Amino acid sequence: MTADNLNNVRVIPDLLVINENVRPSKVAYRQFNDKSKTWIGVTWKEFADMVRSWRKAFTAFGLKKGDHAAVLLPNSITATACDLSILSQGMVPVPLHAVDTPSSSAFILNNSEAKILFVPRTLRWNAMLNVQKEYPYLELVVTTGNDAESASPDSPVPVVNLSDWLKQSEKTELEDVSIDPNDLAAIVYTSGTTGKPKGVMLTHDNVLSNVKSFSQVIDVGPDDVFLSFLPFSHTFERTVTFYFTLFLGAEVGFARSVLKLAEDLKVIRPTIFVAVPRVFEQFHNRIKVSLKSKEALLPHCRSSRNDRLEKVLPPQRFSRPFFVCFLALFFHLADAGKPHRPADSRRFRRAPENCKCRGRCIKQCHRPLLQCHGR
Structure with missing residues (x-):
């Protein structure tokens, strides 16, 4: 991203506008299609069109800036379109943990005051209904699995298929939404292992402060390919593999599952792989x-x-171990709570340019995090 473009970035949706204008035909996301049994991809232009169609649906339903939307979806093109359309409407996404218990998900849904919920199957919504009957703030449940007919008859709100929800709003006119850098960009809940889950409120400025700092210390760009494996409810994955790649204009491939991770690595051939x-x-x-x-x-x-x-x-045989830079990045994120200062953002420095690993090793200022192997 050029310095001029960087100056134009105030909020997260600005990143999508830049990518659509600068690299419209470049592949943005790839995933495996279960129906065709092939890997499919969408360009930045196609993805931006998807986001606009989702925004129309939010407008037609009457949701407005500041409303909260709960997202319980696996990492996918659909999940990224959902999240970015929520942000583009000035709304606030609330990611739910995919492996969380129904009771915990139900608590987060009520505690966050979410007005709309996205699920991959109505089975997830039915399970939440079994442990909690009342949802005073919720107005609609959308299933991306298009199995709304399987919804429990006890559901207190309508359950609709994603395809129907989007189709009903095709002729809706979009309106410009004014978004401020200090507006909320997400409410990410803790796991709740030490009590009830607690929501962490992150603004657009919080997120962009991180991704701009990453770009100063990590040698990556739009030609890199990321493999998305951790859930987007994981703050590390959300920041790096979603928002940082959006900042770079880099491609993201979504892994199918843990069992097929080895196969997916061969197909996607990532240069960056974020994991625990x-x-x-x-x-x-x-x-x-x-x-x-x-x-x-x-x-x-x-x-x-x-x-x-x-x-x-x-x-020394690994000129660029794709996990090295983000291992350093993990420790960079561990400094949570400290105010962002540009002077502190270069905590990690590159090794000398004449080292055999092409200067891509990352060192800590006072002691090596990973030794340079180019001796």
Whole structure:
């Protein structure tokens, strides 16, 4: 993103406008289509058109700036269109945890005062009804699975299919919405492991402050490809793989599931993969198991100390480990609560340009986070 474009960014929806104007035919998102059994993609222009159609539906239903919308959807093109259309209307998305209990989801739905709920199947809504009957603020439930007829007869609000909801508003005229950087961009709830979930209120300025800082310390751009694996209710994933890629104009591929992650990595071929440490531990363990079965073929790879993986996979062979930069980014985000100061945003610096790993290693100012392997 150029300096001129950066100066024009005040709120998150501005990023979509820039991408549609600068790279309309570039692929923005990719996902697997269960019906055709193929990977499909949408360009920035096509995605912007999707967002406009969702905005028309919100307008036709009577939702206005400041209203809250609960989103219980798996990572997908639909989920990103839903979230960005909510923001473009000046509304506030409330992401629900996909693996959360029905009782916890019901609590968040009422506590956030959400007026509309998006679910992948009516089964999720029915499960919430089984534990909580009253939803005083909710006005509509939209199912992206187009199975509204399966809704419980006890539902206190209408349940409609996404396709029908969008079709009914095709002729609705869009109106400009004035959004301020200090307006809410999300209410993200904690997991509730130490009590009732608590909502964290994030503004557009909060989010953009992070993504602008990332661009100063991480060497990525619109040609990079991200793999989306963690749920968007996860603040790290939401900030990096959704809003940061929107800032970059980079492509995002959505993984199908944990079981098919290895296959999806081969298809999407990401340059950046955001995940929690446990995922990389599993990768490491599977590599070690595979290597042990081939010890007879690789006797020189054994180590007298700890059978160290570095003996088999020397670090200098990886000119750009795609998880390194975001491991550093994780610690950067760990400084939550501190006021954003541009002087502090360069906490991590690149290694010297003459190092063999092309200066892409990231070091901490006082002690190495990851040693440069270009000696």
